[in-house]
Amino acid sequence: MIYDVQNSELHWQKEWAKAKVFDSEIDLSKPKFYCLEMFPYPSGNMHMGHVRNYSIGDSMARFQRLMGKNVLYPMGYDSFGMPAENAAKKENGHPHHVTHRNIASIRQDQERMGYSYDWNRFLATSDVNYYRWNQEIFLMFNERGLVERRSAPVNWCNECDTVLANEQVKNNRCWRCGLEVIQKDMSQWFLKMSDYSDELLDELDNITFPENVKTMQRNWIGRSHGANIDFMIRDHQSKIGVFTTRPDTIFGVTFVTLSPEHPLCEELCKNTEWELDWRKLKEECLKMSEFERINMLKDKKGVFLGKYAINPLSKEEVPIYAGNFVVSSYGTGAVMAVPGHDQRDYDFAKKYNLPIRRVLVAKESDNPEELLTSAFEGYGPMVNSPIDGFDGLSGEEAKNVVIEALKKEQSGEGTTQYRLKDWLLSRQRFWGTPIPMIHCDSCGVIPVPKESLPVELPLDVVFTEDQRGNPLDQHSDFVNVTCPDCGKMARRETDTMDTFYDSSWYFMRYCDSNNDQSPFDKEITDYWMEGGIDLYIGGIEHAVMHLLYARFFTKILRDAGLISTGEPFGRLVCQGMLNSPTPFCSRCNIDYHVDYFDKSCPTCNDKLNSRSSKMSKSLGNTVSPGDMIEIYGADTVRLFILFGANPEAGMDWSDSVLEANNRQMNSIVEAINNGLNMKKVESKIDNWLLSKLRKNQVLWIKSMSNVGIREGVMLSHFSMLSDWSWYCRRGGNNYTIAKLFIKGWLPMLSPVTPHVAEEFWHRLNEDGLLASYVLPEITEHEDDSYILAQEEYLRGVIDSARNVKGLAQRHSNQKITTLTIQTSPEWKRNLAKEVIKLQKENFNFKKEGTNYLKSLSIFGKDEFRAEIFQTWNSLTIGSKKKRGRVFTWSNNDKKLIESSLNESEFLKSNQEFLLKELDLKSISIYSVGEGEDVAGKAKVAFPLDPGMSFA
RNA sequence: GCUGGGAUACCCGAGCGGUCAAAGGGGCCGGACUUAAGCUCCGGUGGCAAGGCCUUCGUGGGUUCAAAUCCCACUCCCAGCACCA
Structure with missing residues (x-):
């Protein structure tokens, strides 16, 4: 056997570890490169999605080392969270043990792949030496006024027994378990992320995120400029504040609509003939399921509340309605309805027979009296204004003049509205960072003093299957505490932090992960974080959660002077989906479990065909990395995954391609082996081979530098081999030349298939490890081309x-x-x-x-x-x-x-x-x-x- | 509905004004090697009367001496948001 894949791979992994080649320290003589993958939740074994994520990162880390960069490439675990708690319940154990067992297992899988992590920087967020800093940072946030406890309607998931942040609710469902969330009024902890809305939005223009991620974040932050306008109410002391982006349509208001949950509703219609209808509508909206709501929204529904609002400029009186289409959490939960120039209001007005008025025309020359058959939502000159000084104005100018007029009346002003809300941080779960706060009957809610940190999670908790709620509530040693201010008995806060808090700064902890005096040293972290993490790789699913929280967190730490940079991520790469063949019914448009291959559709009985779908447990179309490594070795799996598609693109699993890639590896091994056994016969083709080598090297460096891994692999693992074949075919048989060629080739092979490259590096009798080799600068010769x-x-x-x-x-x-x-x-x-x-x-x-x-x-x-x-x-x-x-x-x-x-x-x-x-x-x-x-x-x-x- | 990304030969994918019948890979076909299969190597893989001609890069138009590539409209796919005022 020329090359024993399994043994050789294990051998070199040990050698790398022994030589500590991947340990990194600050070295000001080299440019730094911080390469990072989104750290995993340790759920047992590594899956193919992980393999893809880390293979991309590892190839880049290894490539940058070759380029002479000082590379930081750490790995750790996002180990707080529900699954460990659920697993603990199943086995009557403790999440701590479950977590560490899983970490050991996934780490072993990662090591078997040969990833070049600096394991000295290992961290697990559920370890107290990590989460104690969560608490210290939290106290700092508190001092800076960024922490708020307030009672508000929050998203509650019954399955997970906890509240959820807005970002964690997708289509009204829990992001983790998929159960529909309900609204509950609860007193909760918030971080004031909205203080940073503008910066979070504006900075997007300057960072190199993929366009879709930027768009998602922009949408999520949802800044809109407009005006807050107060409408007085006839025969009533309260007023209605509405938010509008279209103050230029103020004279088109023919009614005002409140969301059914708006507190004014009750105030307005209480003890009147209108009350019952409103209550019905409110009930209906509250209990609507997602499905019903989508159906219902086509049909706008509302009830009159019995009172009239007064237009602050025209003094006209218009009826007040509660409408199911008004969102309570956006703006003020109340809108001025302009049926002539807003389609929703138009639909509503048609249904309830309310007047529709034209106050804008598209062009100066249009007839102001022309009837509207649908809302005109564009901009254009104002018409039909009941007051002088407005007709003819349009767009921004019109808005500004209206806002000025409102200011004069003291009934409105220009304002900016955001969709982004504060971050709901508290969770009613055990397996998270305890929020370091104490409830004292005399002193109120006060922070745990810094010197009493950490607040540790107790280990003497037994988890059982039928348990509900947070076991911390029942743990008297944990709960009972003396008030640090007055010394009386008090209760410890039992809510823990959202796990996104943990992942919002772990990349800074990596820079100095063994620091036991502070979260991290500023100087060290500034070195690695300068310009942001140079390459950050992970899934798109975190586009508006992790990636937004981490940006927010970094900005606070910057403002608190803990770090100099305000944007954590330089280049972000979101790896594509990993798909695999799945039975599919084209008529029903449904994927089925792999058991249905070659069967017919259980719904319509059509013959099922195959298509590529995202690998998932429920479809059974997953492929186990462990099995593949056992058959082909880590190098082949890495080659397959990196050659199959560019990092951002989706890729399809294919057994036959994997096999072919394995054959390719064998051919490479054979080619190199043949080269090392060549005679010393000079021939005309010798120079050609070296010219070709230089050409390929230059192209390869160019592609790899830009994360063009697929293109790089094409050169390193395919072109190089066929060029070698051509050399042999042309009679090349010169050991000296072959050696030079192979010495140039092995480094090119090493980022993607490091084991085989290292093995032959040694057979080439090169000093030291290829893993720490720095490629000399490649210059093409004048006559190469x-x-x-x-x-x-x-x-x-x-x-x-x-x-x-x-x-x-x-x-x-x-x-x-x-x-x-x-x-x-x-x-x-x-x-x-x-x-x-x-x-x-x-x-x-x-x-x-x-x-x-x-x-x-x-x-x-x-x-x-x-x-x-x-x-x-x-x-x-x-x-x-x-x-x-x-x-x-x-x-x-x-x-x-x-x-x-x-x-x-x-x-x-x-x-x-x-x-x-x-x-x-x-x-x-x-x-x-x-x-x-x-x-x-x-x-x-x-x-x-x-x-x-x-x- | 809005936003972003797509549609390239049997399949995956690169190309993004002329060097394009279109890189690379898979699959398939043929040849060499082999007792044979496998491996490896070489060649082919839109059509035809073949150093050429014709047709093709989602569909239909347009700009150009020249379009897979630029512009317009449409269809379909993927993703995110969604009565956001």
Whole structure:
């Protein structure tokens, strides 16, 4: 066996660990590179999605080390969270034990893949030496006034027995378990993320996130500019504050709508004939399921509340409604309804027969009295204003004038509204960071003093299957505490923190993860975090959760002076989905479990076909990394995953491609092995191989530097091998050259398939480990491209000869055995050179070509004239579909022509090779005119394109 | 509905004005090697009367001497948001 995959991989993993090659320390003499993957929740074994994530990161970390960067590449675990708690319940254990068991298991899987982590920086967020800093930072937030405890309607998930942040509710369902969330009024802890709305939004313009992530964050923050306007109520002391982005439509208001949950509703209609209807509507809205709500929203519904609001400018009185389409949490929960210029209001007005008024026209010249058949939502000049000074104004100007008028009346002002709310931080769960607060009957809610930290989670808790709620509530040692202010008995806060808090700063902790005095040292962290993490890789599912929280957190830490940078992530790469074949019914548009392969659809009985769907446990289409490693080794799995698709693209699992990639690895091994056993025979092709190596290296570095891993792999694992094959085929057999080539090749192999590369690095007798090798700067030699072009020419000749031979064979009864090649006559070559020269001077061939040609001395020969003319045209103008050859030649082609390459001599020197490649007995090669014009092919001979005839 | 990203040969995918019948990979077909299979290597893989011609890069229009590539409209797919005032 040339290469024992399994043993070799394990061997080198041990060697790397022994030599501590991946440990990183500050080194100001090198540029730093902080490479990071979103750390995993340790749920047992590593799955393919992890493999993809970490293989991308590892290849980049290894590549940057090769480039001489000081690379920080740590790994740790996001180990607080519900699943550990649930697992603990199942086995009557403690989440702490479950967590550490899982960490050991997933870490082993990661180590088997050969990832080059600096394990010294290991951290688990559920360990007290991590979460104690969560608490200290929390106290700092509190001091800075960013912590707030308040009673508010919050999202509650019954399954998870806890509240959820807005970001964690998707389509009204819990992001973790999928159960529909309900609204509850509860007193909860918030972090004032809204203080940073503007910066979080504006900074997006300056960071290199993928466009879709930016868009998602922009949508989530949802800033809109507009006005708050107060409407007085007739015969009532309260007023209604509405938010609108369209103050320019103020005169079109024909009613005001409150969300049914709005507190004013009750105030307005209590003890009136309208109360019952409102209560019904409110009930209906509160209990609506997601499905019903979507159906219902098509049908706008509302009830009159019995009172009238007064338009602050026109003083007109309009009815007040409660409407199911008004969202209570956005703006003020109340809208001024302008049916003429808002489609929702239009629909509502139609249904309840309310007046629709036009107060804008699209163009100055439009008729202000023209009836509206749907809302006109664009901008345009104001019309029909009941007060002077507004008609004719439009857009921003109109808005500003209206806002000014409102200010004068003291009933409104310009304002900005955000969709982003404060971060609801508290969870009613056990397995999270305890919120370091104490409830004292006399002193109120007060923070745990810094010197009493950490507040530790008790280990003496037994979890049982039928348990509900948070076991901390029942743990008297934990709960009972003396008040740090007055010394009386008090109760400890039992809510814990959202786990997104843990992941909002772990990347800074990595920089200094063994610090037991503070979360991290500023100087050290500034070094690694300068300009943000250089490459951050993870799933798109965190686009508005983790990635937004972490940005927010970083900005606070910056403002508190703990760190200098305000944006944590430099380049972000969101890896694509990993798909795998799945039974699919195209009629029902449903994926089925893999058990249904080759069966028919259980719903419609159609034959099921196959399509690629996201790997998931429920579909059973997952592939176990462990199994694949056992069969093929880590290198092959890594190659498959990195060559299958670029990092951002989705990729399909394919057993046959994986197998093919394994064969590719075998071929590479064999090729290198053959190279190391070569004789020392010099040949013409030697230089070509080294030129090719340099060319490939340069291209490879360019691709890899830009995270173009797929393109990089194409060069390192495919082009390099086929170039090697070509070298051998051309008779290359020079150990010295082979060694040079392999020494250049192995580093290129190492980011993606590090084990095999390391193994052969040693067989090459190189000093030290390839894993810590720094690639010297690659410079192409001056004549590289010429050498490559020459070989390219030869290949081109062989290619077209093959084509023509096929043709000839079809027209011949006997086996073709001879070839006559006539290379371009000298005058055509000279003409071509002339044309290339002219083209470089931007000569206008169309306009001046013919005259120029006539001025050439060669044109004087009558017998040639027609052919010269044709040649000239073919070189410069071309035909309808093809441009002149001078425009289609590559730079290298031009170089060959300019250098006066003697094509005949060159081909003759490769005569043996041509005979072999073309399977011929004889071949004669000469320049046009120096031998018989066989089959009249002289006239088709062009520079770099000889005439050929077979017999 | 809005926002963002897509649609390229049997499949996956690169290309993003002329060097494009379109890189690379898979699959398939043929050849060499082998007792044979596998492996490996080489070649082919839109059509045809074949150093050429014709048709093709979601559909229909347009700009251009020239379009997979630029512009317009449409269809479909994926993702996110969604009565956000």
